[in-house]
Amino acid sequence: xxxxxxxxxxxxxxxxxxxxxxxxxxxxxxxxxxxxxxxxxxxxxxxxxxxxxxxxxxxxxxxxxxxxxxxxxxxxxxxxxxxxxxxxxxxxxxxxxxxxxxxxxxxxxxxxxxxxx
Amino acid sequence: xxxxxxxxxxxxxxxxxxxxxxxxxxxxxxxxxxxxxxxxxxxxxxxxxxxxxxxxxxxxxxxxxxxxxxxxxxxxxxxxxxxxxxxxxxxxxxxxxxxxxxxxxxxxxxxx
Numbered sequence: 001x002x003x004x005x006x007x008x009x010x011x012x013x014x015x016x017x018x019x020x021x022x023x024x025x026x027x028x029x030x031x032x033x034x035x036x037x038x039x040x041x042x043x044x045x046x047x048x049x050x051x052x053x054x055x056x057x058x059x060x061x062x063x064x065x066x067x068x069x070x071x072x073x074x075x076x077x078x079x080x081x082x083x084x085x086x087x088x089x090x091x092x093x094x095x096x097x098x099x100x101x102x103x104x105x106x107x108x109x110x111x112x113x114x115x116x117x
Numbered sequence: 118x119x120x121x122x123x124x125x126x127x128x129x130x131x132x133x134x135x136x137x138x139x140x141x142x143x144x145x146x147x148x149x150x151x152x153x154x155x156x157x158x159x160x161x162x163x164x165x166x167x168x169x170x171x172x173x174x175x176x177x178x179x180x181x182x183x184x185x186x187x188x189x190x191x192x193x194x195x196x197x198x199x200x201x202x203x204x205x206x207x208x209x210x211x212x213x214x215x216x217x218x219x220x221x222x223x224x225x226x227x228x229x
Binding site for chain 1: 151
């Protein structure tokens with residue numbers, strides 16, 4: 001078990017371009033979460049999946065942000081028409097079952113850094 | 118408003134010394150409280166999780182306490198090591214499916 005894996009680790013893109021990040025959760029973890037984190041702040045929740053179902057997406061920052069988990073395994077987070085304000089670290093996490101209320105551990109990946117120039 | 122406040126904002130101590138980080142929260146309904154360690158540029162790593170009925174939990178040299186009456190938690194680090202240099206984040210869970218309320222973290226620097 002190699003933990004939660006995120007790719008790419010770093011991405012520099014020009015404003016207006018689209019970017020996609022991939023997350024491979026810990027195998028058998030049915031819950032997958034996406035967060036955004038800026039310097040000096042705690043992670044900001046974006047969306048989460050239970051298997052392939054996206055159960056919460058109202059926290060996605062705008063309609064330029066979308067996430068998928070088509071087969072209930074890996075997930076992708078896409079940002080369209082990037083803006084400089086999108087520069088941040090995008091964190092993926094996974095858990096076995098409903099981690100939040102049950103107290104199960106949420107395991108985070110190393111994050112994907114996005115710089116929009 | 119659900120909030121988590123941590124203090125101090127930053128702390129510098131000498132290697133081998135002990136330290137205590139504080140977390141105050143106003144979150145309702147409360148489900149559990151977590152402490153995470155986050156190295157610069159890396160993802161957070163879970164240290165402890167405590168539910169309402171637990172008032173202390175240890176993980177090696179890390180000991181977390183919880184006072185649900187005063188809505189305070191602390192993280193005590195014993196015999197600090199250089200590798201303890203990181204941000205320590207307190208996270209309180211609202212009793213729902215996804216809402217984690219994150220503190221801004223305490224940046225800890227251990228000096229040799």
